Amino acid sequence: MRSVNVLLAFVLGASAVITAGGCASTSKIGSWFGGSTYKLPAYEEKKLPNGLQVLYLPDNSLPYVSLSLMVKVGVVNDPADVPGVSAMVAELLDKGTTRRSAPKIAEDFGQIGADYEAYASTEYSMVTASALSTKADELLAYVHEVVTEPTFSDAEIERARTRTLASLRRLEDNSRAFADRAFNAFLFESHPYARPVSGTIKSVTNIRKKHIIQHYLRYYRPNNAILAVVGKYTPEFAAQVQKMFGAWEQREVPALELEGPQVVKGRQVLLVDKPGLVQAQVRVGHIGIERQSEDFLAVRVANTILGGAYMSRLNNRVRIQLGLTYSIYSWFETFHKPGAFEISTFTKNESVGQTVEEILKVVSEFKKNGVTAEEVEAAKGYLKGVFPQAIETPEKLANSLLVLRFYGVPDSYLKNYLRDLDSLSVSAVNRAIKKHFDDENIKIVVYANAKETRQQLQALSDQFAEKKAKEFQ
């Protein structure tokens, strides 16, 4: 989501954390925008005997039901030599169960008009599905079945492997996604956060059935998962959810001890060559903060001023004043350990050197002189104003609650969000800028036609390297 609907992610918690609260059916503008705390909407939370946490968020405004299951496993848990196992397990859940084949499952989900999706990310996996309320029982039965009874047949594993390999070979045609992948690898180096979620051509080729089975049996456990039930459903349905998922067998899940990633030293430039591109994809950044950081909110405000909104300093300079790009923004991706701080943009080949220089100038000035009280007020106004959008629907709220629970952030974060924003001082924001932003120890990745951009980029730093796109497959 970070590259498309980045705005709300920005506002309330970066790509890994979208944080929000909710409001009751009648609006209370005063309490929302007067800086006080507010009441979260009524939702129920239960912990089943097998350890599964279940959140219930009723919503009678429209006739739908959705189920979202978060499983606490991601590419960081994959064996180091075969990243991509988490993603493949997620993909294979609906490709055959003890009762039905993959086409039959697709057909049955389709028949009830359901949307189904399962994916892995860096630190967790999600299975989400929704349907019309009239089809709630079928939806529950199907979701329960794919989560608890997948068979991982040899034929389906091979299908998934060839499909993933084809996607990986094609990835360089999607310049934006490919630049993100290269930046992630360059920034985190040997740290598990560097691993591409979908794996590499080598790792996906080497994934064996035993990896998949072990991974599933080890991590897909009720005591390692949180389920959110949202929509217009009956009490009987809520009880049935508990009954069915209550029978899911728990098992001890191994804990992962992760060190933080190494900080960046010096200004390092990597050019990834892709002949034929007319536009250079540019990524600039360094290691940022963890979700539990005490500076989380101050960094959010600071980033809004730097590149987190349309009228940010970066957008104002690079797009509005200079016309160098169509889009530029920055964000912090927060995990259990510090994630990336990243600036993302693109420009025509001939202006890539100028664009990077302008970005660095803006960041340098930002770090050196900090921000003004006026800017902080404007950023607060923006963050407070867009806050309701992050919780406008119960599904959005449910997603936020899942992620907050995963990172161990209490609900008071939501309740006090507006008040805490209001009480944030300019000096606190400026302290956070000094501490968490850097223009000298920073990495720059450019995915472009090397012939047309090399010279411009070599001039930026002595630490310059060039690689072929194939090296990031």
Add this chain to the structure above:
Amino acid sequence: MKRPLTAKCRRALFVFCFLVAPVVFANTEPKSTADGKTSIGDQIRFNVEKFQLPNGLTVLLHEDHSAPLVAYHTWFRVGSKDEDPGYTGIAHLFEHMMFKGAKRYGPGTFDRILQANGAINNAFTSYDYTGYYEIFPSSKLELVMDIESDRMVNLQITEDSLKSEREVVKEERRFRYEDNPTGTLHHLLFNTAFKVHPYRWPVIGSMEDLNRVTVEKANEFYRMYYAPNNAVLVIAGDIKPAEVKKLVHKYYGPLRSQEVKRKELPQEPPQKAIRSYQTTKNIQSLQFAVGYHVPKSGSEEAYALDLLANILGGGNSSRLHQRLVYREQIATSVRAGNLTMQDSGLFQIYVTLKPGADYSQAQKAVYGEMWRAANIKIKDAELEKAKNQVMKGYVDALKTVHGKAQALAINEIYYGDYERLFKDLEQYEKVTADQIMQAAKKYLNPYQSTLVILKPKSGGN
């Protein structure tokens, strides 16, 4: 469906810009069917109040207090089809210029003020229309209305602002078309399928034409199409309609209507033979698209064709996905859509092959499935599935006030009557398997198809 697949956003990376399928509305209470159950269509109804100012501005209000938010949409009946040859892309470039300052809110203030007040805003341009929107805390409604009514008639365009924004749009063009194989393919399909009608050129225009736009030309475009009588205003969310009506009169009432001179657009003659076009690009796998001319927006047959598009390419259980992606394993993705526009429609299928996969096999499969649709009646269960999926799409589109507002706007723009939407779900419900087969036979004729292929330069396919 009235889904502007080619809409161009002012800032795509900040806000997701594609619009949603039209949705059903009515301002009546849910009705019960004979068996006592309310239909899905009735359950998703919501209140709408419509009125028109003496200057011709059409206004739709929807009251929804579920969150303290308002979605504010201003759409104009102008798109790339209204451009003159030699000035392609001006509708979209002009849309960018609408953020550059007006009389009461001068250069640089528009976005700054909105943002500091917690609003997000964006815009999009399509073949037939241009839309602007803000989503903001409900306490800021009057401020937004002041700003929007200002730029509707008082826009100030300068040489400097046009010069820098033109470069921004060129970057957008490189991003969406030149370095994006799917964007390239889409443009090639329209450019090959349409030979006469302005739908043949891309919404974003050509680089040469963008360079040609002057301040005078932009102002001329503004005067020609931006007027209250050529606009639809939708305000949805945490509002009190009686108060909002007073504000609308206060801010928009004094604006003067103006004559909008519609050009007589050339009608696309019937396609009499298969058309094809292929080119190469430095990409890893072959992509191709097939298009068929279908009736324009609002036709009776559109409902059957929408359902057929779903059957062929809607999701993992669709016919083309099951065949090309799952069984034959030669494609990584397939999608189908029935795009109906104001003057015409194009039924489209897009296929992305696996690197090195057999193109002729994929092409045969696509045309084979089209033949099947035209000659073998769809079974009841498959038809029911398509209807369920379409209905679910309607419900999903209504979950936010922004979604409601844009669904209202698009139907008002196309039909001049948002209640037209109310009939849509009923129309889908009524479609029979025979009607789908007849529509397929009539329109999805291989000898009237357009085929465009984007091949990797290095061979392989």
